[in-house]
Amino acid sequence: MKPEDFMTPKTKKGPISGPRVLILGSVHGNEPCGANVLPDIFALPLLRGTLTCVLGNPAAFRANKRFLDTDLNRMFDERNCPTSQEQNSREYQRAQELKNYIDHTDIVLDLHASTSKTSEPFLICESNGYALATKMGIAKIVSGFDVIQPGGTDWYANKTGKVGLCLESGFLGDPFSTVRAFEGARALLSLLGMIEYEPIAIPDPMIYSLVWQYTSQRSFIPQNPFADFAFVEDKDVIGRDGDVTITAPADGFLLFTRPCEAPNQEAFVFARSLANIASLRESPQG
Template sequence: MNFIERTIGRGKPSVAIVGSTHGDEIIGERVISRLRGLELKQGTVSFISAHPEALKKHVRFIDRDLNRSFPGKKNGVIEEQIAYKLKRHLRRFDVVIDLHTTRSNVGSLIIFTRDTPAMRELLAQVPIKKVALIGSHIFGGHEMVNHAPLGISLEYGPDTNGKSSERAARDIKALLVNLGMVAGRRRRMLKKVMYTVSDRYEVKGKVRPKAGLRNFRLIKKGQAIGSTEEGSLKARYSFYPLFLGKGRYEGTFALAAKTRQIVQL
């Protein structure tokens, strides 16, 4: 099993746009088809469908989460094999963009795993205001972008009526304009709201989150956040929740950011 790639243009800079890392998220394929007619004035763009088999079956993964399987194994289960090949392939790109949607309403959000000057430069090229630093202690560093020389994940809310894929295609085009690869006026976004994820907020058992909680809105220590079979749940500490409730992390109430900063890049 392998990933599928279609490349346009030639030379540097080179950008990989990766979709279907999770096979149940079709945003990547939709964005790729929206960008089909893209004309490059310089550089290379590769559209990569990371997990065609999961995509075809409309499942998140076959054996294990591809985005928790890097660096992969040559003879492992299917996702480990894909990760193994992709890691080697992604090395040659200057920038890797990994596309996701989530059932949790996050609007649009950039996820990055290493805070370096090159990363900050890249963040400024993407017209998304909210950014979340998810260090390798959160998921063990097994995410795809953590294994690319310079990579970010873009997370969008549900792609109802194609709104998220339209937005994603626009964001990627703006990035390519900023990188000088597509004609247009360059506009960087230097001011960001940065959430530093410090923890996975775990809760035991099935939780019904309290209505009215919102992603990115501070939950204070002691605040009621939901209920389980054993009774009501109160926040153990103060945090900004990301990927609340309906999100993708089973057993995790939300990702918890203890700090929120306005950053001028």
């Protein structure tokens, strides 16, 4: 099988009932690891449950572009696509198809990669995903995207009562991102008792919380090519937007920092370290 075979979803069932898992690859077309591992994931022998694999944005994947008309991973929230121009986009149309698949599943794993050359793998989920995410062998977990940057596959899954997980598998040009994407999928399926495998546990993953997304006002130029999780201190310069200097609002960490040539583009998100999972377990609010 090849990635293009998953333009329409492929589903297989184990011999007994169990969780329904949907794995998406290359919702962003220039992040090839997700699509490239779908054949290997789909080939895993299932012990139970239902596994569906689908190539997120086939046309953008073929073109090796993040998207063709607009960012597919924002189109799941109608608030992000109020105009007829957005609703006529190929990505909006694709989101409606993918919503239908998410509606018929329990857990969504969306496989992504970062444009940052030094990016290390991390998981995006909200608190309903911590029980799984903290055992998937990934050292960093980021929550808060559902509020700060709504409209992704995981946002839609969470909003409709499922569990949405998004794995950032490292730099999109790193061939090892494919291995990490496969390992992430394999860890999830084994935690759910769907395949025979023992994931390598990381004892105490760190949990970060997004608190701010900066959107360009004119054109944004980062001060440095910040790696994901680059630490900045309160009032450190992050970049310049036109003639305005953008500084850190507190001590924290930068993710997805990128230059923006026009207004209204996502320039970076800013996270605080929340806790590690052990301290969350100890806290009465945890």
